[in-house]
Structure formats: structure tokens, C-alpha cells
């Protein structure tokens with residue numbers, strides 16, 4: 001069994017930032033990634049809001065820059081899926097590609113993924129009109145007509161965010177009442193270019209290379225209507241990748257890992273960073289910041305052990 005000081009699970013922005021800080025801090029650290037470096041950012045064509053990277057690099061370029069930066073500090077990266085993670089003992093254990101590992105501290109950076117709409121044509125239009133992140137992709141639809149689907153805080157506040165950029169926003173919700181905060185709902189009802197499409201679900205997505213229209217159906221009247229939109233934002237929830245740990249540690253009501261300001265979880269020596277934790281903003285900049293804090297605290301923890 002290989003013995004590590006710190007094991008980082010996940011090679012997205014949080015994991016790579018944690019790797020840069022831990023390796024630079026002189027830790028005996030390894031990062032484990034099941035697919036490729038960069039995590040979710042490789043799914044986006046432009047990241048316009050990561051400070052210091054002007055011109056909106058594509059997701060691959062930003063991922064490659066993070067990977068290169070980690071390599072400058074000789075961060076050791078192992079490609080393979082972490083399984084059999086056991087966190088409760090003083091020494092945390094797991095397997096990757098059939099090899100057994102033990103670590104004094106673990107930083108959980110497995111990220112999250114958007115809940116999908118479940119329409120059969122959805123995947124065809126992802127990155128070609130369908131987006132799961134208004135903060136990330138809204139600016140690409142400046143001056144255009146878009147729709148957003150969902151009924152919670154994210155959907156309603158994203159509708160307001162998009163209304164400042166887009167000529168028209170359809171807010172599609174399957175009920176006639178929103179779960180979002182009343183103040184947000186009042187504001188969206190007062191927004192001139194937001195049209196509420198209530199009691200309705202999406203029954204059709206159409207377009208050639210890109211999405212050009214969404215068909216909605218009223219669940220009571222069964223009346224169908226085609227909305228001519230360039231973009232559709234899905235805000236129907238986000239799912240944390242906690243399969244490895246969900247029965248072992250404290251999660252919030254949404255299933256996200258609970259941490260304190262040091263990214264420490266309820267298990268000593270176990271830290272979490274990025275989209276997987278209970279954070280108010282899920283972006284590259286916050287994931288990197290979390291990773292930096294988690295690694296600094298993990299290095300301290302291992303030193304004091």
C-alpha cells in the first residue's frame with residue numbers, strides 16, 4: 001500500500017489549485033482524476049470571468065494552463081477512478097486502478113453536475129443553445145431571445161440576470177407558484193422583458209446545428225406553443241458527485257458536503273473544495289479559492305499530526 005501525506009480526489013479547478021498549493025508547500029501529495037484535467041470547464045467554449053485571463057479562453061485552454069501550472073511544482077497526477085474510499089479511521093484508504101493507497105489527509109474535489117431536463121434531444125443541443133449556467137454563458141446571448149426553465153432561486157435570479165442582457169426571456173415553470181424567495185419573484189414579475197410561461201413543460205427542442213425553438217405544453221389545457229429562442233438555460237438543480245462519501249459524512253439538505261471556512265468537513269483530516277461543497281457560488285474562481293484554502297489547511301493538519 002502506497003502511503004501519502006495528502007490525497008486529492010478530482011482534477012477540476014478545485015483539485016488542481018489544491019495540488020498547486022500542496023505541492024508548492026512541500027507535501028507528499030498525489031492527485032487522482034478519473035477522466036482528464038479541468039473537470040467541468042472543458043465543457044464550455046469560453047470562460048470569460050476567470051480573473052487574469054482576458055479574452056475568454058476556451059475551457060480546454062484554461063484546463064491546460066491549470067495542469068501546466070501544477071506540473072511546474074511536480075504535482076504527481078494518477079489517472080483512474082477512486083473507489084472504496086474509507087474516511088473514518090485516522091488513516092484514510094482507497095483504491096485506484098487496483099492499487100491500494102493510504103493518506104493522512106484527503107481533499108474531496110469530485111465536483112458536481114447539472115441535473116438534466118431529461119428531454120431526448122437535450123444532448124444534441126448542449127453547447128449549441130442549451131446551457132446549464134447563466135452566469136457562465138448568458139453573455140453569449142446578449143440582445144437575443146432566450147428561455148430559462150426552473151422554479152427555484154437559481155432559475156428566478158438567473159431570469160433576472162438574463163433580462164439585463166437579452167431582448168426577451170421566457171421563464172418556463174411546471175407549476176404556477178415559484179419556490180424562489182418572494183422578493184425575487186416580485187422583481188421577475190415586474191421585469192418588462194420577462195414572460196412567465198407557467199404550468200408548462202418542454203415537449204420539443206428544435207433547430208438544425210443550433211437550438212432555434214422550444215415547444216412548451218400547458219399541463220391543464222394541453223395547448224402547445226413554440227417559443228423562438230436562441231438559448232435555453234436549464235436551472236432545475238445541481239447534483240454533487242458524492243457517491244464515494246455520502247454514507248460517511250455530513251451533507252446538507254441538497255446533498256452537498258458541509259465544511260467550515262477552512263474547508264474542513266466533520267471528519268478530521270478530510271477537507272472538501274469546489275462545487276461538491278455547500279458554497280454560495282459554483283464557479284472556477286471559487287473552486288480554485290476553496291482548493292487553495294483546503295490544501296493550506298491539509299498541509300497544516302499533516303504537519304501537526
Ligand SMILES: Cc1cc2nc3c(=O)[nH]c(=O)nc-3n(C[C@H](O)[C@H](O)[C@H](O)COP(=O)(O)OP(=O)(O)OC[C@H]3O[C@@H](n4cnc5c(N)ncnc54)[C@H](O)[C@@H]3O)c2cc1C
Nearest residue numbers: 010012013014034039040044082111136274275282283284
Ligand atoms: C457548461 C459549463 C460552463 C461553465 N462555464 C463557466 C464559466 O464560464 N466560468 C466559471 O467560472 N465557471 C463555469 N462553470 C462552472 C465551473 O466549471 C465549475 O464551477 C468548476 O469546474 C468546479 O470545479 P471543481 O473542481 O469543484 O469540480 P469539477 O470541475 O466538477 O471537477 C471535478 C473532477 O473530479 C473528477 N472526479 C469525480 N469523481 C471522481 C473519482 N471517483 N475519482 C477520480 N476523479 C473523480 C471528475 O472527473 C472531474 O474532473 C461552467 C460549468 C459548466 C457545466
